[in-house]
Amino acid sequence: MTRLSICTTNYNCAHALERHLSSAYKALDGLDFEYIVVDNESRDGSPGILEDWSSTHRNMIVRTRRCTMGRGRQVAFEESSGNYIIVLDTDVVYSDLLRRFVDTYVARFSDLSMQALYCGIFPRAQWAAAGGRRSLNTNEDVDMWLRVARLGTMRWYPLALGVNLKESDAMGSSDHLSNRYGRGERVVRLVRREWDFLKTRGSEQVDLDRLIRSNTVDLGLAPEVGPWPQNRTPQAGFFRAVRLVRDLRVALRSS
Numbered sequence: 001m002t003r004l005s006i007c008t009t010n011y012n013c014a015h016a017l018e019r020h021l022s023s024a025y026k027a028l029d030g031l032d033f034e035y036i037v038v039d040n041e042s043r044d045g046s047p048g049i050l051e052d053w054s055s056t057h058r059n060m061i062v063r064t065r066r067c068t069m070g071r072g073r074q075v076a077f078e079e080s081s082g083n084y085i086i087v088l089d090t091d092v093v094y095s096d097l098l099r100r101f102v103d104t105y106v107a108r109f110s111d112l113s114m115q116a117l118y119c120g121i122f123p124r125a126q127w128a129a130a131g132g133r134r135s136l137n138t139n140e141d142v143d144m145w146l147r148v149a150r151l152g153t154m155r156w157y158p159l160a161l162g163v164n165l166k167e168s169d170a171m172g173s174s175d176h177l178s179n180r181y182g183r184g185e186r187v188v189r190l191v192r193r194e195w196d197f198l199k200t201r202g203s204e205q206v207d208l209d210r211l212i213r214s215n216t217v218d219l220g221l222a223p224e225v226g227p228w229p230q231n232r233t234p235q236a237g238f239f240r241a242v243r244l245v246r247d248l249r250v251a252l253r254s255s
Contacts, residue, residue, distance in 0.1 A: 005082030009072030
């Protein structure tokens with residue numbers, strides 16, 4: 001049976017972590033998989049939850065390291081042994097669609113890299129050939145998608161495989177507004193977001209929406225799938241600065 005490696009990171013997701021783990025393990029029950037999570041020195045109840053789970057699940061590996069989301073996922077990859085790498089989010093509770101997605105992928109699309117909402121699957125060789133995940137919090141997924149796309153093997157399936165428990169106003173590049181962070185950390189994470197945008201500025205030259213549309217596949221797991229839910233319109237320097245000032249004010253006001 002194909003061996004799968006779940007490679008993910010966690011930071012202060014105790015509010016969702018128990019339900020996330022239960023849902024992922026239930027969905028993948030019976031498959032040959034390992035679950036490798038790098039905890040970014042969480043300060044909530046996450047370390048205790050991860051310790052309890054790893055003590056009762058032999059296929060779970062927990063590492064603690066101060067790192068970005070992208071670097072943590074790369075660390076997990078470097079400790080993994082699976083033929084296929086699955087990226088999950090620890091603030092997402094997965095439905096049975098996760099299992100159907102994985103089974104369909106292995107049966108029909110195992111020579112490609114495939115991204116659904118809240119889950120990506122990458123053949124180990126393609127992950128390595130693309131250079132893996134870079135040290136990013138923002139755009140770390142897009143950064144790798146574009147490098148895999150250059151290999152000609154990146155595909156998307158715009159279907160949510162679970163429910164994200166993050167606050168609605170902290171989705172995507174607004175993650176710094178999450179209640180998981182205090183005022184000082186919100187500001188630091190906002191600044192880090194801008195640094196990540198600078199590191200990945202080359203992606204702004206890519207029509208990502210068009211790339212995804214032209215490489216979308218339908219696995220037939222739902223009656224229909226819509227467009228990929230994102231809008232990454234490039235912004236000039238002036239407007240980027242205006243946005244940063246606005247977001248800084250919101251971060252300080254929301255603390």
